[in-house]
Every structure is written in structure tokens, then in C-alpha cells.
Amino acid sequence: MEEILLFILFALTTGSFMYMLVCTDSNSKSPMGMIRRKIYSNGPSILKQLLGNKIYIKLQQFYNYVFYTNNRLGQIAYFLIFWMAFGLYSKFGLLKHFGNTPYVSHVHSICGSLIFLFCNYFFYKTCTTSPGIINKENNNEYVMQYQQYYDEIQYKQNTQCSTCNIIKPARSKHCRICNVCVSRFDHHCIWVRQCIGQNNYKYFLLFLFSHIFLSLYGVVAGILCLFGIAQKQQLFKLTYKNAITGEIHKATFLRVFSVISNRETFFMFIIFVCLIFFVTLTAFFLYHLNMIRKDLTTNERIRKNDFEKSFLNEMYELQELEKRKKDDDLIKRLAQLKICWKSLNNRRLLGLFEGLRIIFSQPK
Template sequence: MILCCGDPEGSTCIDIITRCVCIGVPWAFKSTLKVLFGDKGTEVVDSWMHYLLYKNNPSIQIFYLFIVVGGYFAFVTFGYPYMPGPLISGAHKWGGLVAFAVCLFTFAIASLKDPGIVHRANEKACVSQFPYDGVIFVEGKKCPTCDTLKPARSKHCSMCDVCVVRFDHHCVWIGNCVGEGNHRWFIYFLLTHAFLCVYGSLVGVLILLGQIIERQLFQAVYVDAVTGERFSASYSIVFQYMLANNAILMFVTLLCIIMSAVLVAFTAYHLFLVAANVTTNETFKYRNERRRLELSGERPDQIQNIYDKGVWENFRECFAPQELFRNYHLVAEEKRPTQRGKLKGS
């Protein structure tokens, strides 16, 4: 509510809460630190916040591992003992393990793979890969930070401090940019996690329904332990009984159902972008350009996506990158030892 509706300068109830949470609490926290530790205390907190919010760091990856590994082990501990059950076979124990392992595999590759970093050794090859459309990508520009030419469709990532070829976005979940080098692995990452959540939802629901059938919960009579009062089954009483006995499994299943909706929608959106050969970064650039044309009284529909080669070729470009890109891996390998050398030297 605060993020979507709050205005720190407004006067509604939500605005006042926004002011308290976003301005008041940090101010009080920093003032306390200043009193306790002087300027040094606030400087340390500022540098931590800068690192956590504006630099590439593993905090969200650790959170991801906590959720996925924790969720899987919750299933193993509280769901697997009921398999095989009346509605589900024991083979899904192995199915769950395979789905979980494949998710960790796609996460690891998408996180570790070079997204297509532009540097001196490959800048010319990168520039020759896509033509400049002269609208959202203009020829001859240099990145002031990397001091390399800016290839069409590339962008400088301020989190990682590198320019990336065919830059899509910086993904905090994989702690890496999504670019030409790992775009397909990012899509595999989304597909496998969407599948894991849908599969987890189905398995969880079938285990829980199986428990209701096996224990004949709708035919049972329920006794209040305190008053001794007897109740016949209803949806509400069966739900309360299940919640009391299977709370963690129900929570993990609910998490899977919510995340299924989010991930299926997000995966479909990214597949749509791949089919249209537009990166997330380009969607913002096209939108800004359209707005600029509208404001200057020109027709915005004159903007053409010159990189769109038809759905089949667009998918091929993402899932089977051209030979040039396979070399990036080698170039990146060449670059890494010098970086390590520098680190060792320092």
C-alpha cells in the first residue's frame, strides 16, 4: 500500500504512514546512531545501504536459496511421509527432487554465466553484431565508465559497473545482468521455476485432499477439547483441523500457488518479449521515444523495431546465439585471470 499509494507530501492516512515509515523511521534510526557512535556510525550504515541497494550483492540470492531450499525441505519433511497417498503416487518424491535440482542448476548457470560483457578485446566484434537504428541506439557513442564503444542494444549496468551486449535487465534474483550471453538461461530459469511452483501446488493440494479422504474428515465428529461440545464436519471445521495438523505444508502449498501465478505471468511476458525481439531495456527506450514524438506533434507509430526478424528467427537469436557470442566465454576467461592477478597483487 505504501509503495503503490503513499505520497510523502500528501495528507491522507496512508501518506502519513508513508512519511513515518520512509522518512521518520530512517531519520530516528540515524539520529540514534549519531548520538551513540558519532558521524562514523551513520557513515557505516550509509555505505551498507549503498552496497545493499545500489551494488550487485548476493543478499537476494541468499534469500532465494532460503526460500527454494527451505520450501523443498518443508515438502520433504511434511509432505513426503504422505506419499504414496490416495490421490498421488510415490514417484512424485523423485519428480520433486528432479524439479528442485533442475531449478538450482538453471539458477547457478544464469547467475554464473558471462552475460556478454563488453571490453577492449571484444568491443569491435560486439559493435558489428547489431546495426544502429538511429532512433534508440545511435552510432559512435562511448561508455564514459568503461571507455569502450557502446554497441547497439547494449547498456551500462550501474549495479555491476560493466556494459553488456543485448542488455535486458539486471536481475537481483540471479545477481547478474541478463544479456546476450545468459538470456536463454534466464528464460530456462523462469520456465523451470514456474514449473516447480505449478508442480508443487498440484502435489501439495493432492496430498492435502488425500489426507481428507484417507481420514474421512467429512464423516468425522469433532469434539471441543475444552467444553466437550461435539460438532459434525463442515468446510470451516475441516479447514481448521487441517490447519492445526498440516500448517507448514498448507503454507508452502499456498506460497507455491501464489508464486505460480506470478511466475507464469512473468515467464509469459518474457517469452512475448523474445518473440517480438525486444529487450526489457528497449521497452523503456521505445516508450520514452514514443512520448517524445507525441509531445513534439509527430506520429509515434513511425518507430520501427529493426531487430524483429519474425517469431522463429527471434527465438533462434535468443536460444541459439551466433558464433560470435560463443567466443565471449573465451574472452571473458582471458579477462578473469588478469582481474584475479590484480586482486592478488593488491
């Protein structure tokens, strides 16, 4: 049984890491960005050698199906993981120890269950609330709403979406998975099977926050339960005999932890799973808060990095050419690039509270 638990823990940890890796910008200078570039550049050739071409093609097809088609696998996986985790926590913790230890009463059973229901409610709202689909009827409204964001670099006026046959408002994007143009497009989320955009971004944030809060609640309540069990069984007052030397020792924290681990293996396992969820989701949530502070979407950050990389490469090449020869067209182009570079990096910070106010004031 311990081998199965370790495998599940490894699968959850690996899955969480891989999901964060998929969500990471490939141009990012962060450690995750560097790892993504290494994996995406060297991974395919290594997999081909290890698995063979046929299996590699099948894996590639499965990867494309999961992340680039509008399927329900993400929603199914969410229910399986989330409900199974809560079910195990209820069986080995909530129903067994809540109310039977000094520090966690039955009140916490009700509180934990209510938070669980809120998590499901915000998941439902994120799945069912339209992200802000742009069509011919509301096209002009969205164009006017984001008029100030046309910078003629990332967003150019009167650019037409060739698929929807409409003028693209600034900050919008045509999602090839959903096959619609979305206002203030952030990203397509496989867990909710639709895009995250102007109208459902607030529910997405609440979805993340509620799951973070439930995970943290589970970790803290679980640790208090274990501490209460140790006190109830007077494990800190016991003495332990060294099997080799015969010496008698007082109970240490590590010794008590070892005893509790053997007696409450399943409960400790699920507490650790909650901790993994908490760390992963918190990192993702903080990333989105930082984007809100900067008045950026995930899509804009990736595009901005792509533009900056392109401008830097071209500016470097032109500066090297300028050292060797003087040319009016070359100097003019270099000046244009420097203006574009300055425009990209002079965008004002909106501020976290102002950004959240705008997001949560969007119509239902």
C-alpha cells in the first residue's frame, strides 16, 4: 500500500510541475522558463530515442488532443482529483479525527465542507460564464472600450480577424481551440474547458483562491489533529529504549512524528497532497496577481516577450552594421526600433487594488 501511495504522490507532484511548466512562457528568464526551453528543445529527440518513433507520434497526438482541442478531459480530471482528495481527507481525517482531538472540533467539519462547496460553485461559474465572446453585434462596443490600448505595435487599429471577419479589439485574441474571438483574452484553461477572458476572469481568480484556502485549511487542521492525537495518547511523555545501546531517551519531535506516521499513514499522505496543491496553486495565483498589478494578461506577457526578443535581436544586428557603415535607412530603422522598445517598456503599472476593482466590476 505504501508503494501505491508513493506512486500517487509522485504522479501528483510530477503532474503539478508539468502543468506549471506548460503555463510558463518559453521566453521567461525564470528557472521554470529555462527548464521549459531545455525540455522543449531536447525532450522530443530524447523521447524518440527512448520510446521509438511510433510511440512518440502517439504521445504527441495525445498531448495535442489534451492541450489543443476543446475536450472534457480536464474537467473530468479535475473532478476525479478534487473529489477523490476530499473523499480521502473526509474518511481518514474529517470523519475520524475532527471532534475527537483537543484542537479540532466538529465545527471545522462544517467549515471545511462549506469551503468545498464554494470551490465547486466557483468552478461551475468559471466553466459556464462566457469569457466575453466578440461578434459582429458587439464588435464596435469592445473596440471603443479598449481604444486606449492601441499602440500600433502589439495592437494595431483596424486589424481584422480573418476567421470571425470582425475588427480585432485591443487585448483580444482569436482562440483556435474555441474558434471565437475573446475580449481581454488571458489564456485557454483546459480545466474549465473554455477561455479565461474579460467576463469570467473574476470567477477564475475566486476559483483559484477558494482551492488555495481549502488546501491550506486542510493542512493546518490536519497538523493540529496529529498534534492532538500525540497529546491525547501522551506520546510526548513516553520514553524510548535504544535497541542497540539499551539507553533510555525522552521522546523527541522526530520520534513522535515517526510513531504518528506509522499509525496515521493515510491521513499524513493526504495532508501532504493538500500541501502540494497549496504550493502549486499559490504560485499560479500570485503570478496572476502580479499580471493584474502590471495591467497585463498572460497572452500579452508572452507577446511582449516575443516582441522584445525580436526587437533586441534586430537592434543588435543593426548596431553592428552601423559600426561598419553609415546608412540613412539603417539609422532611421534603428531609431524606429528604439521608439518601439521604449513604448513597450513604458507601460504604466495599474496597481493591484485598481486592477482587481476593474476586474470585479465587469458585468455578470
